Amino acid sequence: MSRSPLLKPSRKTTRLWILCASLLCLGSATFLVLNAFSSNIVFFMAPSQLRDHPPHPSRVVRLGGMVVAGSLHHHPNTPDTTFDVTDGQVAITVHYTGILPDLFREGQSVVAVGELQTDQSFKAQEVLAKHDETYMPKEVADALKRSGKWDPRFGPPPDAASWNRMTATSHDQHP
Amino acid sequence: MSPISSWFHHYANPGVFLRLVRPCLLPLGTISVILLMTGLIWGLCFSPADWQQGENVRIMYIHVPMAWLASACYVALALCGILSLVWRHPLADRAAIEIGPIGCAASALCLVTGSLWGKPSWGTWWVWDARLTSMLILFFLYLGHITVIRAFDDSFRGQKAAAILAIVGIVDLPIIKFSVQWWNTLHQPDSISLTATPTISLSLMWPLVLCTGGFTLGAITLVNTRLCASLMERQVQFFSRRGK
Amino acid sequence: MTLSSSWLHIWGFVLASYSLTSLWIIALAFLAIRRFNHASRRLALLKKSSAVKEQTPS
Structure with missing residues (x-):
């Protein structure tokens, strides 16, 4: 020192x-x-990115976006499904054969792994559902849906401040 | 010597450390067990199911604290590395040896529970997106640290190499944290942040807070128990050598 | 078509995570406590014997 x-x-x-x-x-x-x-x-490309920069044909890409409400069709007696994926600008039709994950629904963000066909539709080998950062009890979601504040098929839930003090008993207010 | 530095050297002296920390272990352990039991039972049995994920949301009460613990342990490991490289503090090396396995277990549990959540929710056990990959890298950093710090016959060299590894690996932590904001990932963004209102319902958040507290306190207790044991083993060695 | 919603599917993943985590934590805690007790017992013994040695004049 x-x-x-x-x-x-x-x-x-x-x-x-x-x-x-x-x-x-x-x-x-x-x-x-x-x-x-x-x-x-980047894990996936948005439909508009895919449209603007088409990948090499038969190259496997990941397409991410929201499933358009009303576009989901199950073909009867087959595991085939068709649905549209959009980022708000462009919608691409996805064909998929197989089991869909639990979280798959209209209005959900999904990631489809597959190839862009020549007719601009997308053939998926695998479909993954993307969860958002919102966690809410079933009762709260039901109450929001009933009150008309939110329809899950058309986008993410409203601002958390409006519902995160709602408790699981809130459905009692709606007889 | 500056007062801070002398204060630090006093409390980081192994003998003083042992005298101070040993009596705290039992109360600390008891509190963390109580917190953990309350949080986990609340989370498993009494908190509501999520409207989309259903019962699988309960995996979050383990997955999120483990992810936090894995990062926190790595920060502690890097701090030990700095203390060891710059100030050559012997206690920092002992602490680094004991923190490594705990952090490694936390990151492994984070990956496994995340995978168990991902299969039913996303539809896949694993994807190579930025968040998952950076967490896997953290796990490998822990494995590397555990191996390196024990690999050399000359323990000083091993500790030095491990300290450098711990400090270099710190660049992975901001990548883990911000990966969900910087890039498109399959993993969802954080629900709880310092700046915004949480996007998680309060009935789901309270058990999460309890579990996080319990796991953190539990890890602190575990690391300190191991550290005390290691210091006592040192003293045993010293005494028995002197006795001969 | 989604995955079957059997009881095992709904609870299986949750229970697997909880049991796995509990097992790991219990194992880590058990090992730490055993090591701690072992070291403190040996240390106490050594301290006692060295204190005895210092008291008895050689």
């Missing part, structure tokens, strides 16, 4: 500065790499 810390930095201070400098370098390097690969990290 005889050395003045102002005149000659102690070894601890030197080590601290080296550490800060390397962290700064590492952070900016990571930022640059992530920035450069940003388009590859």
